[in-house]
Amino acid sequence: MKLNFVFILLALNLVGCASSTPAVTSDVKADAEVSSNAPMGRTIAGEVFRKTPLTENSEVLTYVNTVGRYVGNFLKSNSKCPTARATSLDQVRVAVVRSENRFSYALPGGIAVLSDSFLRTLQTEDQLAGVLARELSTSLCERGMPVDLASQAADSWAGYISSLTAQPLPKAVLDIEDRTAFSTLYSLGYQIAPYIAWIEANENNPRTRHPMGKARAANLKKLIAKANLASSDTAARDARFQAALRALN
Amino acid sequence: MLRLFFVCLLTAVFVPMAKASTIVTHLEKTPVRAKAGLSAKVVTTLPAGTEVTTKKTSGAFTEVAFKIEGKTQTGFIATSNLQSAQSSGSKVSNVGSGEMKKSGYSSADVAAAVKGANKFDANATGADPNAKTELPEGSEDQAAEQVNRLDQVQPADVSPTSDFVKTGKLSKPKAQKK
Numbered sequence: 001m002k003l004n005f006v007f008i009l010l011a012l013n014l015v016g017c018a019s020s021t022p023a024v025t026s027d028v029k030a031d032a033e034v035s036s037n038a039p040m041g042r043t044i045a046g047e048v049f050r051k052t053p054l055t056e057n058s059e060v061l062t063y064v065n066t067v068g069r070y071v072g073n074f075l076k077s078n079s080k081c082p083t084a085r086a087t088s089l090d091q092v093r094v095a096v097v098r099s100e101n102r103f104s105y106a107l108p109g110g111i112a113v114l115s116d117s118f119l120r121t122l123q124t125e126d127q128l129a130g131v132l133a134r135e136l137s138t139s140l141c142e143r144g145m146p147v148d149l150a151s152q153a154a155d156s157w158a159g160y161i162s163s164l165t166a167q168p169l170p171k172a173v174l175d176i177e178d179r180t181a182f183s184t185l186y187s188l189g190y191q192i193a194p195y196i197a198w199i200e201a202n203e204n205n206p207r208t209r210h211p212m213g214k215a216r217a218a219n220l221k222k223l224i225a226k227a228n229l230a231s232s233d234t235a236a237r238d239a240r241f242q243a244a245l246r247a248l249n
Numbered sequence: 250m251l252r253l254f255f256v257c258l259l260t261a262v263f264v265p266m267a268k269a270s271t272i273v274t275h276l277e278k279t280p281v282r283a284k285a286g287l288s289a290k291v292v293t294t295l296p297a298g299t300e301v302t303t304k305k306t307s308g309a310f311t312e313v314a315f316k317i318e319g320k321t322q323t324g325f326i327a328t329s330n331l332q333s334a335q336s337s338g339s340k341v342s343n344v345g346s347g348e349m350k351k352s353g354y355s356s357a358d359v360a361a362a363v364k365g366a367n368k369f370d371a372n373a374t375g376a377d378p379n380a381k382t383e384l385p386e387g388s389e390d391q392a393a394e395q396v397n398r399l400d401q402v403q404p405a406d407v408s409p410t411s412d413f414v415k416t417g418k419l420s421k422p423k424a425q426k427k
Contacts, residue, residue: 042396042400045392045395045396045399046392046393046395046396047392049391049392049395049396050391050392053395054395054398054399058402061399061402062402062403062404062405065402065404066404066405066407066413068404069404069407070407070413070414070419073407093399093400093402095399111399125417186421187421188419188421189414189417189418189419189420189421190419232418232419232420233418234418236416236417236418237417237418237419240416240417
């Protein structure tokens, strides 16, 4: 009887070691090898801009890139990802592209892409900051991509991006992105409630890999209530966001 | 008792293993690099006729060395994009027409690169799922011009004492006492 328990304990101990050691080794290895993925991001951005060119409006580009830099600076400073540390702040870019379709996504090396139609669905700078926190954290940390999708890209870039929409992001990735957006907004002085309102408003959007479920919004609301935050004055931020939107129109 | 022991052992082994594999999937940084031992550092476009020096081959990819602005760089490119040339040099073919993968991009690098691009909407970008996109003449220059324009955007100062932060009243809110 006692011997059996000894075996069980021994087995549990060995399994515990096996599950944790490779992850640590993998991180160390990646840290040593990794360099900024910004050149890759720019290569892919070139492909993207052929289909959906950048907006001609430099005022909007300057504004979203200023918010992007503010958010990106925080993400870079607080990230444990080797690629984020290897990316310079000058490489963090937000592209606003012309398209009737609403979309946002991240390219490697600190590039976030928003369509002008998507930008019009936002109402406040706080929402924009939340979206950029989500996208840029993914972009800088390049996490969550299954190996099979990466292999598809080797054969066909267009086929790859087509397949992405068919496969929702794992819940763990969504949770990480939510928490990253939450902590970024809080730390930078933005309000979190407008970002959650945007998540709720985009529920069941078929053009996203982020299922905007009620559970996610409810979970975030619960976290905010727990933090019991005082609201900040958003009037000036709202005004400059609306000015940028008017310039876009 | 022996049966109980084996049940416990199997549970102890397989349940944590399943959990561990999930974690590794998310932690894995560069599947292509890890799998094929490729460096994803260099990504660029190579115009038709660019001479590259071929090195080792890994799967469907070949390591190549090439010069850009006088600097020698290396990267991996789909072997199908290479055609034999004189001596040790190879030429990049099919640039600017046909399938996108043959536009001279280093496919291995793109494979690694798009790992972070996990929120693409193919319908939104208008990409052809069958990858039969015809690239218009001169589009290479157009794409480069657009990327340069994005690089040239000058964001405002976002330091704690900047107008952007002050005007926007961006200070960390204090938690309210209950």
